Amino acid sequence: MTDPTTATSDKPVGTPEAAQAAVTRARSLGADAWYDLRRRPLFLVAATLIGALLVLAAFPQLFTSVDPTVGDLSRARQDPSAEAWFGYDHLGRDVYARTIYGTRVSIIVGVLATTLVVLAGAVMGLIAGFVGGWVDSLLARIADVFFGVPFILGAIVVLSTFRQSVGNSVIGISGLVIGTIGLLSWPITMRIMRSAAIAARSQDYVKAARALGAGPWRIITRHMLPNTIAPVMVYATIALGAFIGAEATLSFLGVGLRDPVVSWGVMISEAQSYLRTAPHLLLFPGAFLVVTVLAFVLLGDAVRDAFDPKGR
């Protein structure tokens, strides 16, 4: 229209055509979902948050030079100041440094627990759905048994049982929490996978592939997995957030992670006794926890909507 636009006059011409091409082109489910996702502001916010958290988790020393485990009782429970942005905890340790370092453990626990749940559930679900018959019945009943144990109760019992046997190492304590979450949560992915595998098995193209002599491995990898990936991925994203919350809940109850491990749940658990006098002890790890879980839930939500347009 006016002079400034003439310099880029080729752009406005190209854009509508490109948009038209994008609209009319037959898109695969994944490409379609990705196209959809990039246009959702909530997805971008969630992805940015998660990106930032991952950086925090990977390189905590970039953000703080204070050792999160060193305490000085003389400054115990001091309010936030210029020197310690988030204040000091009951042992005089820097809350900011602990929150930053806590990111790593919280995220690692979430990621590993999710991986465990997805892998175990997927393998069991695929076997049950693909083999069928008594194997399916047996696996489905076993899943029912674990599904029948209320999560928190089951976790309390398991964690108390093995508490002593893992000792005091960071890896042992974290591993126990991850294993417990996995043990009690795998039935959900198993059910998703199983029903998807059963649905896939009765599809005509899978029957055709079988009739043509395709082996079980080929049918599973080429025909069943692609159709089951989407619902499992959506569940995994939301579960990741939920597991980070679960770690905090268990630590809060005093059966999850514990000193010397630094995690948000541990910090919140320690803050319990000082709620009235030093609320900042709860506030900072609590806020990080809420934002992280929210980011993963948002992400999962956006991914689900993108993969399932009719859900909106």
Add this chain to the structure above:
Amino acid sequence: MGRYVSRRLLQLVPVFLGTTFLIYFMVWALPGDPLAGKCGDQACPPAFIERMREEFGLDQPILVQYFSYLGGLLQGDFGTNFRGQEVGTLIANAYPVTIKLALVALIIQAAIGLTAGVLTGLRPGGFLDNLVLTATLFLVAVPVFVTGYVLQTVLGLRLGLIPPTVPANPGILDLIVPGYVLGSLSLAYVARLTRTSIAENARADYVRTATAKGLTRQRVVGVHLTRNSAIPVITFLGADFGQLMAGAIITEGIFNINGIGGLIFQSIQRLDGVVVTGVVVLLVMIYLLANLLVDITYALLDPRIRLD
């Protein structure tokens, strides 16, 4: 219908056995000697230990112990702990308040969740819809104990609207805030599930037919749409009751309610396996029965189920 119910009941048996055995096994595998500290500061005399072990069947293999426990359970006997307390009595004291709390939570989440879900499901994409969607995301993201502490601090300590802890024999009104805390997560799920269900069914052909029949909007929504959309929501609510009872541990801790949460914690600390097993087994039973009830309701609501 009768056949359907009995078949579902039959399916419950292996799950019940499996779950209770799992719990029993884990609880008895708890490390530490349950008899430690029984005799004051001194170690118990070997004869006493021997007698106790025999009395409680600790010298038997775990399977034998489990089945004798199960036998007692079927006669309504939850056994006796090492302190000589009847586990049945302990449970009878702790359960009512937890059931009350779970019911309050269930009612709150159903009332708010259903209303929000129906309103947004009928007008997806509107302002209210986006508001509710965002609100549910927050409810899902904030862990129950954070919600609990925040409400306790703000409503109880700062504003003084509620007592920060719940009295010993709480009435329904005392349990509203704890009930909300307990049900907040599920509230979000109920709202979202109802919304999706309503929005999906609103596009269904039979709703179009009902409109084409000249039925009023209220009737189309109130009779044709709700009946179909209620099915997944009822399933969720029923299954959630068991989860609420189990999840009450946290809420009970925060608001100092003497329910099963406290009982379990104490018992785990005292290595009182009989009590832990009893409480958990009862919870599992409630959970399984609630699911059975849901399945029956499901079959009543959806005539297509009866065929398979």
Add this chain to the structure above:
Amino acid sequence: MSETTAAAPHGAPQDNGAAPPLLEVSDLHVEFHTRDGVATVLNGVDYHVRAGETLAVLGESGSGKSVTANTVMGILPMPPAKITGGAIRYRGEELLTATEERRRELRGENVAMIFQDALSALNPVFTVGFQIGEQLRTRRGMSKRDARNRAVELLDMVGIPGAKQRVTNFPHEFSGGMRQRVMIAMSLALDPDVLIADEPTTALDVTVQAQIMDLLADIQREREMGLILITHDLGVVAEVADRIAVMYAGRIVEQADVHQLYAKPCHPYTEALLASIPRLDSKGTELQAITGLPPTLTRIPSGCPFHPRCPRAADRCTEIDPPLTALPGGRASACLFAEEMAAR
């Protein structure tokens, strides 16, 4: 039009010329707003139906047949749909400007509709007796018992054996053909005088299709209803329709008496449609498929929308969009060559 009135002796059912139309759609425009752009689904639809007359609306899928019917019923999902112009009159009463309450009163009572897939169109969780009797109870104030009895009568009338027992069955307990009969019984509950049947036999087996069409034709004759039969099946149309309206890209391209249309199509699209079905009297001649695809409704070609597929297309067809124009014999066509074709 007046010559047909003069020719008919004593106001027999075929004599429709003088009667005012029961239902009239004129110049109806509807758009759908979707992610991929605005689709102009209806671009000026004109048709009408009189009492005792069957109008068949014929066209490929996506031509706007069902959208027109849903707009008439007032059950179009809005959004994404948006009515951008035109009028729908029932016995002279304008519907598009009527209140929602008035439109609701007319639905079922005066204009009723039968849907294509009876399994999804019937509510799965209520018995067929409940669904048929519902209108009688809520709109006629009938007692539960009377409504049930009336439902049995209606089911009996549409030829469901053992209606008394089957009234308590659920939709999934019926076969496809029987379900469609239930649908028909339901639509007749309030004695409407216009019945819109949207592809009522598409989902059924061929033998069942014929039975359902016979039933509809019988009911239409007995009750002197105006029947709008939406279909893409020319074979179905020939047997039951009095008049045919052919739709293409959201508008009527030809309208004629059924015999006239079959004898001498006056639009190249109708001609192509007729050439594409097998006929007993033309054994040995080759079937002609219509080349090309129906236009995408987000970008309808300029000029006559059919020109890219039309064997007669001339240069001016790309520029002029011919309106539906009356031809001798009470018929109409929207083609620049219409008179030429009529004169053959």
